[in-house]
Structures are given as C-alpha cells and as structure tokens.
Amino acid sequence: MKSIVILLIGVITFTSCNLNSKKPNLIAQNQTQSTLEESIKRGHLIYNDMCITCHLPNGKGIPEVFPPLADSDYLRDNQTESIKAVKNGLSGKIIVNDTTYSSTMAPLGLSDQEVADVINYINNSWGNKIDNFVTTEKVSEL
Known part of the structure; x- marks a missing residue:
C-alpha cells in the first residue's frame, strides 16, 4: 500500500511539473495564432x-x-x-x-x-x- 501511494504521488508530481513546463509554449502558440x-x-x-x-x-x-x-x-x-x-x-x-x-x-x-x-x-x-x-x-x- 505504501509503495502505491508513493508511486501515485510520484506520477502526480511528474505530471504536474510536465504540464507547467508546457504552459509557456501553449501561451506562445495561442498568441501567434491570433487571427x-x-x-x-x-x-x-x-x-x-x-x-x-x-x-x-x-x-x-x-x-x-x-x-x-x-x-x-x-x-x-x-x-x-x-x-x-x-x-x-x-x-x-x-x-x-x-x-x-x-x-x-x-x-x-x-x-x-x-x-x-x-x-x-x-x-x-x-x-x-x-x-x-x-x-x-x-x-x-x-
């Protein structure tokens, strides 16, 4: 059970860090795609x-x-x-x-x-x- 919780926390941390690193790129793409x-x-x-x-x-x-x-x-x-x-x-x-x-x-x-x-x-x-x-x-x- 302890290893599942640690694994789940690791996945959530990795996912949230990965999403945060992509936000500036998404913002830049949205600005350049302004019609x-x-x-x-x-x-x-x-x-x-x-x-x-x-x-x-x-x-x-x-x-x-x-x-x-x-x-x-x-x-x-x-x-x-x-x-x-x-x-x-x-x-x-x-x-x-x-x-x-x-x-x-x-x-x-x-x-x-x-x-x-x-x-x-x-x-x-x-x-x-x-x-x-x-x-x-x-x-x-x-």
Whole structure:
C-alpha cells in the first residue's frame, strides 16, 4: 500500500511539473495564432477608447483638423508611417487625400499588440481593404 501511494504521488508530481513546463509554449502558440478577425475585434475596442474623438465613428475625421482614416490614401500608401504614428505619435505636415493636415497626434501609450490591433481594425473598416496583417513583431521592429 505504501509503495502505491508513493508511486501515485510520484506520477502526480511528474505530471504536474510536465504540464507547467508546457504552459509557456501553449501561451506562445495561442498568441501567434491570433487571427485577423480577433485582432480586428480587439482593435475596434481600442479605436472606440482612443481614436474615435478625433477620427470619429465613421473614420472620416474632421476636415483640415484631423485626417480621415476611411478611404485614406496616406494610410493606404504609408503603412509603416501610419503604424509609427499610432505607436509614437505624429507631428508635422502630412497630406491626406489632397488636404494638408498639421495637427499633432500625441503618443497614445499603446502596447505593440494594441497598435497592431487598432491598425488591423482601421485597415479593414469603412470600406478600407488594405491587405496588410500587422503583427506585434512588425510593430516592435519599428
């Protein structure tokens, strides 16, 4: 009886240690398997919290004050600069759909994952069809 209990404790200990060592790998796999649809859903929430005041619910912005994100040639043609703007803020003149904007966008303090998610949301909203799945790794490289 004593040896069965010792054997059972050994099996439970080994199994639980083995499971704990695999958890980080499972978490990493889940993070890398994040789909575009999931990212867009998270990005929608972030947009509603951080971006909607200036760029409005329809993404059209405020003419000559805050640039549009809907049907934006700047966003479409300058993905890297757009990602950097969300991550680090933006100041200086930019031209969007033939209109000059010179407002300052302060850094929003978003994580790389949040930046990727909100860009994926913007790239796929209001008729935008920008085929560029932005990942956390891509944001961190910038």
